[in-house]
Amino acid sequence: MMSFRSVLLLATLLALLLAVPPLLDLAWQNALVNVLIASLFALAFNLLVGQAGLLSFGHAAYFGVGAFAALHLMIAIEDGLAFPTPLVPLAGAVVGLVVGLVAGFFATKRSGVYFALVTLAIAELIHALAPRLEGLFGGESGIGSMRMPFAGIVFGSTIEVYYLTLGWVLFCGLGLYLYTLTPFGRLTLALRDNEQRVRFLGYDAHSSKVIVFAISGMVSGVAGSLLAISNETANYSLFATDVSAQVVLQTFVGGSTVFFGPVIGAAIFALFSFLVSDLTRSWVFYQGLIFVLVMLYAPTGIGGAIQHHIRHRRQLDWPALAAPYAAMLFGGLLVAAGIVFATEMVAVMFGEDYARTREAAGGALIPFELFGATWSPTGPSTYLIPLVLLGAGIAILVKVRRRIDAVWAARGEQGSKTQTLATTGGIQ
Amino acid sequence: MSADTRVRPALKLSGVTKSFGPIEVLKHLDLEIASGERHAVIGPNGAGKSTLFNLISGIFAPSSGEISLNGRSIGGMAPEQINRAGLARSFQITNIFHRLSVFENLRIGVLARFGVRYGLFRPISGMRRINEETEKVLAQVGLESRGHDLAGDLTYSEQRALEIGMTLTTGADVILLDEPTAGMSREETAEAVELIRAVTVGKTLLMVEHDMSVVFSLCDRVSVLVYGSILATDTPQGVSANHAVQEAYLGQEAA
Numbered sequence: 296m297m298s299f300r301s302v303l304l305l306a307t308l309l310a311l312l313l314a315v316p317p318l319l320d321l322a323w324q325n326a327l328v329n330v331l332i333a334s335l336f337a338l339a340f341n342l343l344v345g346q347a348g349l350l351s352f353g354h355a356a357y358f359g360v361g362a363f364a365a366l367h368l369m370i371a372i373e374d375g376l377a378f379p380t381p382l383v384p385l386a387g388a389v390v391g392l393v394v395g396l397v398a399g400f401f402a403t404k405r406s407g408v409y410f411a412l413v414t415l416a417i418a419e420l421i422h423a424l425a426p427r428l429e430g431l432f433g434g435e436s437g438i439g440s441m442r443m444p445f446a447g448i449v450f451g452s453t454i455e456v457y458y459l460t461l462g463w464v465l466f467c468g469l470g471l472y473l474y475t476l477t478p479f480g481r482l483t484l485a486l487r488d489n490e491q492r493v494r495f496l497g498y499d500a501h502s503s504k505v506i507v508f509a510i511s512g513m514v515s516g517v518a519g520s521l522l523a524i525s526n527e528t529a530n531y532s533l534f535a536t537d538v539s540a541q542v543v544l545q546t547f548v549g550g551s552t553v554f555f556g557p558v559i560g561a562a563i564f565a566l567f568s569f570l571v572s573d574l575t576r577s578w579v580f581y582q583g584l585i586f587v588l589v590m591l592y593a594p595t596g597i598g599g600a601i602q603h604h605i606r607h608r609r610q611l612d613w614p615a616l617a618a619p620y621a622a623m624l625f626g627g628l629l630v631a632a633g634i635v636f637a638t639e640m641v642a643v644m645f646g647e648d649y650a651r652t653r654e655a656a657g658g659a660l661i662p663f664e665l666f667g668a669t670w671s672p673t674g675p676s677t678y679l680i681p682l683v684l685l686g687a688g689i690a691i692l693v694k695v696r697r698r699i700d701a702v703w704a705a706r707g708e709q710g711s712k713t714q715t716l717a718t719t720g721g722i723q
Numbered sequence: 724m725s726a727d728t729r730v731r732p733a734l735k736l737s738g739v740t741k742s743f744g745p746i747e748v749l750k751h752l753d754l755e756i757a758s759g760e761r762h763a764v765i766g767p768n769g770a771g772k773s774t775l776f777n778l779i780s781g782i783f784a785p786s787s788g789e790i791s792l793n794g795r796s797i798g799g800m801a802p803e804q805i806n807r808a809g810l811a812r813s814f815q816i817t818n819i820f821h822r823l824s825v826f827e828n829l830r831i832g833v834l835a836r837f838g839v840r841y842g843l844f845r846p847i848s849g850m851r852r853i854n855e856e857t858e859k860v861l862a863q864v865g866l867e868s869r870g871h872d873l874a875g876d877l878t879y880s881e882q883r884a885l886e887i888g889m890t891l892t893t894g895a896d897v898i899l900l901d902e903p904t905a906g907m908s909r910e911e912t913a914e915a916v917e918l919i920r921a922v923t924v925g926k927t928l929l930m931v932e933h934d935m936s937v938v939f940s941l942c943d944r945v946s947v948l949v950y951g952s953i954l955a956t957d958t959p960q961g962v963s964a965n966h967a968v969q970e971a972y973l974g975q976e977a978a
């Protein structure tokens with residue numbers, strides 16, 4: 296059972312999700328819709344990777360078909376079909392499930408790298424075919440449709456779309472959570488651990504994996520439909536590799552071993568891209584960097600790190616940790632500042648605009664503008680500042696890490712076993 | 724073991740051969756295990772004992788020959804089908820769900836026994852009979868106090884006990900144990916023997932075992948497998964008095 300504290304936490308979160316958005320402006324409401332959709336997609340994806348141990352590199356396929364299914368249904372509603380608009384994501388669910396069943400049947404015949412490659416190939420196949428299938432995917436430009444009113448709700452404003460999305464995301468998220476508490480949910484974990492033994496206990500491992508795959512496809516399809524409802528349009532770029540890659544990054548940064556981990560990753564990435572993508576063109580690079588750093592220094596992701604702290608909260612000497620953690624945060628900020636400075640500088644110096652101005656100036660290394668100041672490509676401060684930031688940050692991190700390790704080691708039991716979903720469901 | 728209960732053998736192999744490429748690992752084996760019998764397979768390393776188990780349990784199909792379980796032909800069937808036909812096996816190399824709790828390791832098999840293999844619409848915690856049955860197996864293999872721990876955190880001999888427990892959970896009446904006592908101390912072995920004796924009451928047991936004292940205390944009959952052929956099948960006493968066996972195998976061991 297869930298503890299009282301986690302129920303309270305979830306209730307607070309729910310209250311915030313319900314009450315805050317009407318107070319926000321349109322851009323923020325839209326960003327939150329994207330956060331919700333990304334969260335659901337990541338949860339669906341993590342059913343496969345975190346619970347069944349199957350790493351798909353082509354989940355854009357199921358997300359994408361869900362979006363197109365929803366749009367086709369919306370077009371039919373526009374043409375007079377009496378179907379309630381709030382239930383449009385059902386189209387994504389059905390199509391995601393069917394496509395997931397077919398693709399899953401083939402992909403799960405293999406495991407590990409070969410499974411990943413088959414899923415990638417299936418998504419690439421759809422991506423390549425889609426622009427040519429005018430009737431289904433509307434060619435290069437895609438298809439679009441309007442949200443039709445239902446039962447007095449116009450679905451004209453972003454906040455209406457937000458609540459519709461929230462309802463579906465909560466419903467599907469809850470469903471995925473309950474899934475982990477069922478016999479099949481436990482079987483999914485067993486498949487991840489040891490597929491062979493599962494077979495010797497009388498289970499058809501292949502069929503089981505196909506079902507897991509299809510359920511993941513179904514929920515991904517719902518997430519795709521929600522995007523289609525929000526955007527009222529979609530084109531074949533939804534099937535692109537970077538959509539598949541995004542969900543992998545979000546899930547692992549958030550933590551695939553914890554049920555809600557992927558939501559953390561999805562929320563962070565979706566919010567950051569909303570906040571930062573206007574400021575920099577290097578956003579994709581930062582995303583990749585965050586992913587690499589998390590995989591190197593917190594392989595269980597942010598969710599895994601949080602869970603680790605919660606699990607050991609009673610054994611830990613929190614006052615002793617406070618100062619080093621603050622120092623770690625400071626060191627991390629210095630490193631981040633150094634990296635951002637260097638990245639943006641490189642982006643400017645090797646960018647088209649600068650090349651053009653240099654050409655105009657006869658090839659001279661003329662100063663450039665960055666962060667509201669002027670920097671000389673030959674001046675020492677241009678290079679010293681990022682280097683000093685990085686150096687100081689890394690020095691602090693290295694030093695502080697030893698202190699943190701010491702506090703953790705002092706908690707009595709050494710080492711930290713990473714626990715997984717297996718034990719979070721509890722045993723009755 | 725009286726002869727009259729052997730109406731139909733629980734397990735019957737006739738002319739079973741298995742080759743890996745040009746190498747014949749098992750050569751035209753004939754073997755009958757009576758229902759309720761405890762039968763050991765002994766033999767030197769590489770004789771083909773595990774391969775024999777792999778054929779019976781469905782990892783490989785025999786290259787030729789017939790295998791039948793309770794009168795039903797199972798040669799070439801998939802492991803899950805053979806399990807549902809009533810046969811369960813353990814593994815020489817521990818083969819458990821390392822990142823699941825000990826309780827969960829056992830419950831997976833119990834679910835299969837009660838036919839709730841793919842239940843998706845009810846929480847597992849509410850399935851009283853299944854949880855009680857799992858507790859029972861947990862107690863049977865002496866792991867009551869370890870139910871909540873991750874299986875990967877158990878000691879070696881605890882994992883071996885879990886391995887046996889998992890084999891029992893599906894309710895099969897023919898049990899194959901591949902070297903259940905390998906790597907155990909004398910005391911652990913004695914405990915394991917008592918455990919195996921207790922849990923196989925009323926079932927048919929086929930086990931690979933190197934330790935002759937285990938074979939003597941547990942088994943009705945023994946087959947000696949050497950280079951893929953059965954040299955002799957007899958009572959433990961009969962086998963240890965057999966000259967050919969002594970030369971081919973027991974002699975080696977004593978040397």
Ligand SMILES: Nc1ncnc2c1ncn2[C@@H]1O[C@H](COP(=O)(O)OP(=O)(O)OP(=O)(O)O)[C@@H](O)[C@H]1O
Nearest residue numbers: 743744748766767768769770771772773774775815
């Ligand atoms: N999958 C395989 N492919 C090729 N050869 C194999 C395969 N499995 C087993 N063998 C070979 O078959 C022979 C018998 O192996 P097996 O594991 O059955 O012996 P064993 O009697 O169980 O030995 P041990 O006492 O060491 O467990 C060995 O020579 C082994 O190398």
Ligand SMILES: [Mg+2]
Nearest residue numbers: 772773774815
């Ligand atoms: Mg062996």
